Amino acid sequence: MAKYNLKINGKSHQVDVDDDTPLLWVLRDHLGLVGTKYSCGIAQCGTCMVHVNDEAVKSCVFPVSAIGEDKITTIEGLSADGDHPVQKAWEEIDVAQCGYCQAGQIMTAAALLKKSPNPSEEDVVEAMNGNICRCGTYHRIKEAVMLASKTK
Amino acid sequence: MTTQLKTNRRDFLKIAATASGGLLLGFHFTGCESSQMKVITDEELLSQAIPYNNFLSIAPDGHVVIFSPNPELGQNIKTSFPMIVAEELDADWSKVRVMQAFLDGEKYDRQVTGGSGAMPHSWERLRKAGATARRMLMEAAAKRLDVGINSLSTSNGEVIHKESGKKLAYGELANEAASIPVPEDVALKNTKDFKIIGTPVKNVDNKAMFTGKPLFGLDIYREGMRHAMVQRPPFGMKLKSVDDQEAKAVAGITDVVTFNDNVAVVGNSTWQVMKAKRKLKIEYEPINGELESTEFHNKKFDELLNGSDAKVMREDGNVQTAFRNAAKVIKSEYQCPFLSHSPMEPMNFFAHVRADGVELVGPTQTPDRAKAAAAEIAGVAPELVTVEMTRLGGGFGRRLRADFVEEAVHVSKLVNAPVKLIWSREDDNTGGAYRPAVKYRFEAALDANNTLIGYKLKGVGMNAGNTTRENNFPSGSVENLLIESIDYKSDITTNAWRAPITNFLAFAEQSFIDEVAEAAGKDPVQFRLELLDRAKSNPVGSIHYDVDRMRIVVEMAAEKSGWGKKDGVAQGFSVYFSHRSYVAQVAQVRMHQGNPVLEKIYAVTDCGIVVNPTGADQQVRGGMVDGMGHAMFTNMTFKQGMAEQKNFDSYRLIRMREVPEIETHFVDNGIDPTGLGEPALPPTGGAISNAIYWATGKRLRNQPFIEQEELKEFKLGQRA
Numbered sequence: 001m002a003k004y005n006l007k008i009n010g011k012s013h014q015v016d017v018d019d020d021t022p023l024l025w026v027l028r029d030h031l032g033l034v035g036t037k038y039s040c041g042i043a044q045c046g047t048c049m050v051h052v053n054d055e056a057v058k059s060c061v062f063p064v065s066a067i068g069e070d071k072i073t074t075i076e077g078l079s080a081d082g083d084h085p086v087q088k089a090w091e092e093i094d095v096a097q098c099g100y101c102q103a104g105q106i107m108t109a110a111a112l113l114k115k116s117p118n119p120s121e122e123d124v125v126e127a128m129n130g131n132i133c134r135c136g137t138y139h140r141i142k143e144a145v146m147l148a149s150k151t152k
Numbered sequence: 153m154t155t156q157l158k159t160n161r162r163d164f165l166k167i168a169a170t171a172s173g174g175l176l177l178g179f180h181f182t183g184c185e186s187s188q189m190k191v192i193t194d195e196e197l198l199s200q201a202i203p204y205n206n207f208l209s210i211a212p213d214g215h216v217v218i219f220s221p222n223p224e225l226g227q228n229i230k231t232s233f234p235m236i237v238a239e240e241l242d243a244d245w246s247k248v249r250v251m252q253a254f255l256d257g258e259k260y261d262r263q264v265t266g267g268s269g270a271m272p273h274s275w276e277r278l279r280k281a282g283a284t285a286r287r288m289l290m291e292a293a294a295k296r297l298d299v300g301i302n303s304l305s306t307s308n309g310e311v312i313h314k315e316s317g318k319k320l321a322y323g324e325l326a327n328e329a330a331s332i333p334v335p336e337d338v339a340l341k342n343t344k345d346f347k348i349i350g351t352p353v354k355n356v357d358n359k360a361m362f363t364g365k366p367l368f369g370l371d372i373y374r375e376g377m378r379h380a381m382v383q384r385p386p387f388g389m390k391l392k393s394v395d396d397q398e399a400k401a402v403a404g405i406t407d408v409v410t411f412n413d414n415v416a417v418v419g420n421s422t423w424q425v426m427k428a429k430r431k432l433k434i435e436y437e438p439i440n441g442e443l444e445s446t447e448f449h450n451k452k453f454d455e456l457l458n459g460s461d462a463k464v465m466r467e468d469g470n471v472q473t474a475f476r477n478a479a480k481v482i483k484s485e486y487q488c489p490f491l492s493h494s495p496m497e498p499m500n501f502f503a504h505v506r507a508d509g510v511e512l513v514g515p516t517q518t519p520d521r522a523k524a525a526a527a528e529i530a531g532v533a534p535e536l537v538t539v540e541m542t543r544l545g546g547g548f549g550r551r552l553r554a555d556f557v558e559e560a561v562h563v564s565k566l567v568n569a570p571v572k573l574i575w576s577r578e579d580d581n582t583g584g585a586y587r588p589a590v591k592y593r594f595e596a597a598l599d600a601n602n603t604l605i606g607y608k609l610k611g612v613g614m615n616a617g618n619t620t621r622e623n624n625f626p627s628g629s630v631e632n633l634l635i636e637s638i639d640y641k642s643d644i645t646t647n648a649w650r651a652p653i654t655n656f657l658a659f660a661e662q663s664f665i666d667e668v669a670e671a672a673g674k675d676p677v678q679f680r681l682e683l684l685d686r687a688k689s690n691p692v693g694s695i696h697y698d699v700d701r702m703r704i705v706v707e708m709a710a711e712k713s714g715w716g717k718k719d720g721v722a723q724g725f726s727v728y729f730s731h732r733s734y735v736a737q738v739a740q741v742r743m744h745q746g747n748p749v750l751e752k753i754y755a756v757t758d759c760g761i762v763v764n765p766t767g768a769d770q771q772v773r774g775g776m777v778d779g780m781g782h783a784m785f786t787n788m789t790f791k792q793g794m795a796e797q798k799n800f801d802s803y804r805l806i807r808m809r810e811v812p813e814i815e816t817h818f819v820d821n822g823i824d825p826t827g828l829g830e831p832a833l834p835p836t837g838g839a840i841s842n843a844i845y846w847a848t849g850k851r852l853r854n855q856p857f858i859e860q861e862e863l864k865e866f867k868l869g870q871r872a
Contacts, residue, residue: 001403017421017423018404018423020423020427021421021423022423025421025423029373029379029421029422029423030421032373033364034370034373035363035364035365036364037368037370038574039496039497039498039577040577040799040800041576041577041799042801044799044800044801045800047496074364075362075363075364076364078363082362082363087362087363091354091358091359094352094354094355094358094770096226096355096358096362097226097227097770097774098225098226098496098543099226099355099357099361099367099543099545100368100495100496100497100545100546101496101545102361102362103361103362103364106362125808128808129808130807132496132805132807133496134495134496134546134548134778134805135226135496135546135770135777135778136773136775136776136777136778136781136811137773138777138807138808138811139773139811139813139814140770141808
């Protein structure tokens, strides 16, 4: 166990956890930020996606000891009131079925648009292909990312 | 009673009591309110709202609370059920607040998500719930305005007296209308007058889902709660010994307990429990005999298909004579593997066994089953068990079982603490309750005129129950027909998996029908229509599907897809009736640089009245993506009683790049709505395999396609 000072969603948090604890479980079990979801635990599905210094990172394999000074953003901190262009596009296109993977999908999409504000359809497929949606909402995810890229 | 339970240091779950004492997970922004309205929490709203019946309450401020009784797992019932109530109430949808009801056997029946059955079961009762309250509001308005009830109408949350131009909002009438005797018989709307039903209404949980609010079972955290995970034995084995010394030494671990043949690790955080579980040293021993493997299953399939122990499910005419007199006989075998359901949210449940009862919270498709199991294990009366349903992060049939609830109850009882039990992805893939592996043998007899005179189907399943749907198409259209089924009692546990049996049977049957059509020298669509003609004009035996409805989707799919009219692409046809709905699909495959590329699939669905077009489109697309992904890519093999594909690195689920364009159409026939969570899945595999056949000459009879010898020379699944 060791103490870590983490910068998450613009605030400073102190946690006392095992060095190898993945960021995912620090968020969920220790900080009550449950919007970041667990699904595979081996960085295969993207359900646990967060931003580390604006880059999309799978938090299920990212140990707390590797965070250092990095700035973490989770779905809860993506916008003040759910009004990030990607979140708005998700609502507009009515993307979700079960909804469990969608926070991870939104985080991946938001990181893509930060880096590449006007992506081609192929860029979107390339970026989103790491996120599994078992309900099969892929058409709407793609449509929503394209919409978000046009409406921000 | 209002309680606020601490979930942890930073986050709170608001828990509010309903009139019946049931609990609700509350979020102040759930529902569909306009931004002008004052935001009010669920618990505040419930303290003001006046119950009209089990489905709806109205608050003096104009809010209408609609309870959705069935578990929501992505089928969108939490939006579409309230739409039906709101429609007959003539509510203002922007003032509707939807809340998930608890399990309550006195208020609701069939609080189950399965079999695509909720909509047909509830259609009328939901309409009546809305219509009854509307009538009461009108009667109250008539009294207050001192006018005849026939001079009143309703619209958008108001009772209107046209003559005087007076309008009374439902909120203003909420108190007095509630004391009016509940009318027995109320007229329902003419479907032509629907204003909410048939319009696209967005998912009521969108905002909560897209901002990361706690909604799902895994998001439940309670004061003093422990985390638990279970190591289960391989199939066909039992526990011999446990060395838990190293596991117990992991920081944060409070208990290691065993029950049945399971070993549970309990501790203060999920990660510590995950680590400790890996340090368990467990010995298992076979219960009896050989441990099952894929080779073992394959051997059993052939042994049983060639044996004579099948159960006759349906027999028309005399197949022996028909096959003896046949000019041509076509015979094929089709096989599929076991599959995990793999919802994105792994199995989990919260249980707190106390002296005075059991509290259960979590994702389940069958809360009543959870309740019964908990009562038995905890040794308390069922009425002392409460079940709160969270949103489900997918189900696909897996959460029809209560095994994970039982485990949570066992562990809570053993460690005497509230427990959230979770399965890792590996637990989920190896823990069983799979779609059963099945093998079919089809035989068809054609006479000299290429008429189908004989049809045989024999299915063998691994714990599959009846592997056939003996009264489904083409039964009724063939003079001589024999449908047989064999169930092998495998060690591998199985369970309903979205569109049980038909998720593979439809693929096999619709592929085989194409084989027969080709042998008869007939166009696949024409051949199916001829069979339907026969079923209509001169049916053989009993017919359990609506021939006209099936014909319409076949014809409409041919028309929408430009069947037979497109150059440069191969088209594959498939049609299937399941869960009371009819779906025809046409897959379009183009050869690109020598490889078959799945470009597009057209789907025509007859599910009766489409309640919510945006949700319906989702269900059809989702079912199709599910059907194509598992047909093309997903395999599960066994060795020594264990699944070999333990996580998404080897258990391949379909991804965005592999999904073709999909075009959905619905038949507009005004018939009462039928199921939609499942029916679009069964036809998809067959449409794709038929299109691949016409594109490449390779007939795919086994799933997943990508691992078949026939496709070895091709690359499948990448878009051009």
